Amino acid sequence: MRRASIKDIARLANVSHSTVSRALRGSSLISPQTITRIRQIAADSGYRPSAAARSLVTSRSATIGVVVTSIADPFAAEVVLGIEDAADQRDYSVILANSNAQPDREMRVVRAFEERRVDGIIVTSSRVGAVYAELLSQTRVPIVLLNNQHPSEFMHSVMIENLAASRQATQHLIDLGHKRIAYIGDRFGCQSDTERFNGYQSALEGASLPIRTEYVGYGNGTSEGGDAAMSELLALPQPPTAVFCYNDMTAFGAMRAIAARGLRIPADLSIVGFDDLFFAQFAAPPLTTVRQPMRDMGRLAVESLLHLLAGTQTEPNLKMPGELIVRQSTASPQENA
Amino acid sequence: MRRASIKDIARLANVSHSTVSRALRGSSLISPQTITRIRQIAADSGYRPSAAARSLVTSRSATIGVVVTSIADPFAAEVVLGIEDAADQRDYSVILANSNAQPDREMRVVRAFEERRVDGIIVTSSRVGAVYAELLSQTRVPIVLLNNQHPSEFMHSVMIENLAASRQATQHLIDLGHKRIAYIGDRFGCQSDTERFNGYQSALEGASLPIRTEYVGYGNGTSEGGDAAMSELLALPQPPTAVFCYNDMTAFGAMRAIAARGLRIPADLSIVGFDDLFFAQFAAPPLTTVRQPMRDMGRLAVESLLHLLAGTQTEPNLKMPGELIVRQSTASPQENA
DNA sequence: TAGGGTCATGCACACGTTTGCATGAGAGGC
DNA sequence: GCCTCTCATGCAAACGTGTGCATGACCCTA
Incomplete structure (x- = not known):
């Protein structure tokens, strides 16, 4: 019927x-x-x-498309929670698409969004390159990028304040008395990585500590990458006493590598992460990390998008502050270290 | 233009x-x-x-609505990843909605889905009661429930084989030599909890071990609940030597309570979880748990839904096997225990 | 009582697509 | 040369909603 x-x-x-x-x-x-x-x-x-009939005549769909690399990524999930929450409050629906960082999938996603006439698109943590950015900019749908890894001035964006937060995290290690502080980054050199590394560097310079290239490890944002990079650091003749990791997943991997060698955290090594994923508090020991206000960032992205839709003037590039959460994975270095 | x-x-x-x-x-x-x-x-x-124009005349939207309690729940996120993946392969889009277990939100979600004329709905891990189930059944949209907590014969469902998996997990502890085995469940007594408890009970009976009521703790599926329930178990005159937890989150909480008292896992206590969340392998120690094939369950839910749409006859109630993953949180009990 | 003004409602078109049916152009058989 | 058949294409209606404009009823004023 x-x-x-x-x-x-x-x-x-x-x-x-x-x-x-x-x-x-x-x-x-x-x-x-x-x-x-x-x-x-x-x-x-x-x-x-019927939303379809209505959108046919109003040419608005009350729908926003969200692209994530993978919704199984806890960071993305928290962001999407914030997005959906804010969207729901304004009677917008959310169409979710995983890109899996596959270019062909990205294309299909954008095409599907265009066919569904989404009113706007939010892209989180995109790592895909210039081609994709160009594709996105060609579609006439308003776009907000969240922690995007390819700077593009013409789009709106919500970003974490990487530099200040990383400087603060590194300073925390310096304040504890560490002098041999390593950084495990992301070998693909995305923008977040560059900025976080700059914060690390800036803090060391401020404390007149040398930047030692052998203390700069290269992960890939996953626990496996952190594990491998940490293993290399531990094999150095003079290993670091503290490590600042690009993100929590990297830190989890690093912690596993440390435990595998029978070393203790924070007695032998201090570890700092970035993100404050839900699980950071359950790590052994609970991880000191920089909290990103993920849900708020999602909500803000929606608000920014709606401003874009309404044509109201707003600051196009929003920066959110990070917050250092000190737990038990950091301590002063041992005397004999 | x-x-x-x-x-x-x-x-x-x-x-x-x-x-x-x-x-x-x-x-x-x-x-x-x-x-x-x-x-x-x-x-x-x-x-x-224009998908809107097309769906207006075909009265199909090529869209499926997915309701989760919270996408920030890692279990839900993995399921949704599987759903979106399978949907994408068939050129379906996914509209995501978080219920937050709030009744009014549930109502809005279903209403929004109806207005958007979704072709089908997948509801995961719903805990909401009979009223909601009735509401759902009134909408004429095909529905597939995934790990639903309120049995309703007239709907299609995908479930984990709780009984067999729990029996196997408990048997693992029995095989290690444990005799004082506790269970931390979910106080709200949802269907998964009942079935998992039955599996626990059945394994104990098979080994002629007594079911001691003081060894049945009540959490609520969160780490806080696990923490509290474990604390009570540890306060018993004769605490258990092993605990089977309703899910991984409960287990993480239990592990925290154990660590807080200076006890060691698995030397003093063995812990088994359920779900195999991504983080289970990073727990301290890595958690022995029952793996749910979350992504496959999501994919299967989509296939089941599409069968329902196509009118092809299929088994309406699918059961997926769990898999016991033995890690380092379980060992034989100490002699003096 | 005629004219103007307000208020509530209806008419008809538009949005962009799919699809049953009609149409027109050839080709082939008688 | 006419009839029929096939093939490619066009016509027009339909899906369900929003909205500019017309319409009709009623009231008020002169």
């Missing part, structure tokens, strides 16, 4: 379908009694307006 | 818009030359068919 349409309601109420349309939208053209009467009938018959 | 429509393409190609429609869909009514010519023109002008 067909779903009830606006015309069915009109027949039941002995009015024209335009009156029903206006009544349901609360138009001031319709008398209050008619409005309540029609609304009652609509509710009784379980009427649901 | 308006997006190019099928009529714009028709004008460019000097044909009627119906010919364009058929050509793009590859109808055999249109000559091959015309098809390639029209497709070329459409590609050149960046034409994207």
Whole structure:
């Protein structure tokens, strides 16, 4: 059986379908009694307006498309939670797509978004290159990038304040008395990595500590990468006493490599992560890390997008502050180290 | 500027818009030359068919709605990854909605799905009660429940084989020589909890071990719940030597409670979880647990839904096997225990 | 009582697609 | 040369909603 349409309601109420349309939208053209009467009938018959028909005539879909590399990435999941929450409050729906960092998949995703006429797109932590950025910019849909890894001035963005946060995290290690501080980054050199490395470097320089190239390890943002990079650092003749990691996943891998060699955290080595994933507090020991306000960043991305849609003027490039969360993976270095 | 429509393409190609429609869909009514010519023109002008217009006439939206309690829940995230992957392969899009277990939010979600005329709905790990189930069953959209907590025969479902998996997990502890084995469940007594408890009970009975009520703790599926329940177990005059937890989050909380008292895992206590969340391997020590094939369950839910849509006959209630993953959180009990 | 003004409602078109049916052009058989 | 058949294409309606404009009822004023 067909779903009830606006015309069915009109027949039941002995009015024209335009009156029903206006009544349901609360138009001031319709008398209050008619409005309540029609609304009652609509509710009784379980009427649901067709979003497709509406968007066909209004050319707005009340839908935003969200691209993540993988929703199984806890960072992305938290961001999407914030996005969906903010979208829901404004009666927007969220279409989710995983890119898996596969170029062909990215293409399909954008195409699907265009066909569905999403009102806007939010892309989180994209690592895909210039080609994709160009593709995105060609589509006429407003776009907000969240922690994007390819700077592009013409788009709106929400970013974490990488430099200041990394400097603070490194300073924390310096304050504890560490002098041999390593950094495990992301070998693909995305923007976050560059900025976090700069913060690390800046803190060391501020403390007149040397930047030793052998203390700069290269992971890939995953635990495996952190494990491998940490293993190399530990094989050095004079290993570091503290390590600042590009992100928590890298830190988890590093911690595993440390434990595998029978070393203790923080007695033998201090570790600092970045993100404050939910699991950071359950690591052994609980991980000192920089908290990214992931949900708020998601919410902010939605607000930024809606401003873009409404045409209201706003700051296009938003920076959110990170917050250092000190737990038990950091301590002063041992005397004999 | 308006997006190019099928009529714009028709004008460019000097044909009627119906010919364009058929050509793009590859109808055999249109000559091959015309098809390639029209497709070329459409590609050149960046034409994207309007999903809204199409779904208006076909009354199919190529969209499935997914309800999760929270996408930040790692279990839900993995499931959704599988869902989105399978959906993408069939050219379906996924609309994601978080219920946060709030009844009013549930209502809004279902309403939004109905308005968007989703072809089907997948609900994962729903804990909401009979009212919601009734609401769901009233909507005429096909529904597949994944690890649902309220048995309802009339709907399709994908479930983990709780009983067998729990029995196996408990048997693993029995095989290690444990005799005082506790279970930390979910106080809200959802279906998964009941089934897992039954598996635990069945294994103990098989080994002629007594079921001691003081060894049945009540968490709530979160780490806090596990922490509290474990604390009570440890306060017993004769604490257990092994604990089987309702899920990994509960196990993480239990491990924290154990560590807080200076006890060691697995020397003093063995712990088994359920889910095999990504983080289980990084716990201290890495957690022995039952793996749920979360992504495959998500994929299967999509296939089940599409069968439902196509009207093809299939098994409505699918059960997936769990797999015991033995890591380092379980060992034989100490002699003096 | 005629005219103007306000208010509530209806008419008809538009949005972009799919699809049943009609149409027109050839080709082939008688 | 006419009829029929096939093949490629066009016409027009339909899906469900929003909205500019017209319409009709009613009231008020002169």
